[in-house]
Ligand SMILES: Nc1ncnc2c1ncn2[C@@H]1O[C@H](COP(=O)(O)OP(=O)(O)O)[C@@H](O)[C@H]1O
């Protein structure tokens with residue numbers, strides 16, 4: 093593991109308007125995550141888990157407090173840095189896979205590079221082919237996502253999330269739509285890739301089997317941390 097924290101949040105909060113009043117979806121969050129860690133974020137529905145994940149991935153930057161990833165305060169990123177951050181520093185895996193149905197599996201895999209231009213096209217193609225092979229779907233390059241099973245689609249989504257070697261992989265209930273055995277296979281794959289790619293993995297999950305695979309758990313309740321975490325400051 094690296095020594096410098098990959099993620100540093102101090103007094104992190106997110107407020108939403110709820111009719112005439114304001115509601116804190118997240119409040120006073122203190123969090124440090126080290127490079128290479130595997131963290132589970134748990135808590136009841138509405139606790140603020142997805143809100144936190146969206147902030148960590150800079151999909152939402154309207155927060156209170158401090159949120160630094162790789163030493164950069166996310167609200168200060170300019171458009172160019174923001175595009176690079178979303179495309180290259182983070183990878184997302186969603187419960188519902190979020191593959192583009194009218195594109196082939198291969199084109200879905202290449203999409204992060206099409207959007208960012210981070211790699212020369214030939215290098216991206218080579219990396220995408222390697223990753224598809226790695227997730228056991230080499231033969232599916234030209235297929236449309238809807239011709240694949242749920243587990244296969246999530247494997248494609250995992251490969252896509254890793255295309256540009258992100259340091260932070262954010263998974264929002266990645267096994268929520270999968271049966272037990274398929275979920276197990278996807279989790280095994282994520283574990284293996286976490287070790288191979290030296291990324292930090294954050295799971296939002298209700299599944300205790302996922303929590304058991306993680307180094308630690310951050311429990312949210314009504315927008316607050318349920319207990320102080322070993323890595324949290326002050
Ligand atoms: N875009 C939004 N507008 C208004 N309220 C929101 C928005 N996103 C989330 N919330 C509210 O913030 C709280 C936390 O939501 P969320 O992070 O999705 O919870 P979880 O993922 O833990 O189920 C909920 O009360 C939800 O209604």
Ligand SMILES: [Mg+2]
Nearest residue numbers: 138141142143
């Ligand atoms: Mg959620």
